Amino acid sequence: MAELGARLAAEADGKPKGDNRRKFVQATSVAAAAAAALGATVDHLLRPSSSMPEATIVPHDGQWQAVVSSAELVENAVRPFDFGTVTGFVRRAGGEVHAVSGICTHLGCRLALDTATLRLNCPCHRTAFAVDGAVVFHQLPLAPPPLPRLEVRENAGNVEVLVPRRPV
Ligand code: FES
Numbered sequence: 001m002a003e004l005g006a007r008l009a010a011e012a013d014g015k016p017k018g019d020n021r022r023k024f025v026q027a028t029s030v031a032a033a034a035a036a037a038l039g040a041t042v043d044h045l046l047r048p049s050s051s052m053p054e055a056t057i058v059p060h061d062g063q064w065q066a067v068v069s070s071a072e073l074v075e076n077a078v079r080p081f082d083f084g085t086v087t088g089f090v091r092r093a094g095g096e097v098h099a100v101s102g103i104c105t106h107l108g109c110r111l112a113l114d115t116a117t118l119r120l121n122c123p124c125h126r127t128a129f130a131v132d133g134a135v136v137f138h139q140l141p142l143a144p145p146p147l148p149r150l151e152v153r154e155n156a157g158n159v160e161v162l163v164p165r166r167p168v
Pocket residue numbers: 104105106107108109122123124125126127
């Protein structure tokens with residue numbers, strides 16, 4: 001320890017000597033490479049994976065349920081729905097209707113629509129999804145998967161989603 005202190009003091013004076021200077025440069029290079037590798041790993045872990053495929057939930061015994069009238073779901077509008085077995089959000093983008101699950105893919109908390117930012121916020125661990133299901137940000141060690149999509153259609157003037165039939 002005393003040797004390390006003396007070496008650091010000498011280097012702080014700007015007088016690292018021969019072999020010590022070479023070792024110092026090697027050590028700092030290794031440390032910088034390790035920090036860069038760690039930074040790259042952390043950056044990778046915190047960044048949502050855009051290559052992760054989005055699943056579509058298709059129930060075995062489904063039935064179409066109306067969420068909102070087609071006229072009410074104007075371009076860029078988002079509407080929540082909850083049919084007990086399935087909760088989610090429908091939206092219109094580019095004239096097409098889309099639907100995603102309203103359950104966080106991390107541990108299953110219910111997502112809340114922030115109408116100002118059009119984000120689906122998870123109240124449990126500060127994760128947010130875009131209305132298309134992509135992860136916007138998170139503070140988890142690994143990015144959660146994007147939200148699954150739901151089958152959705154326009155029929156007889158309504159936007160409908162395919163949900164599991166309730167048991168009778
Ligand atoms: S349950 Fe949503 S981030 Fe953990």
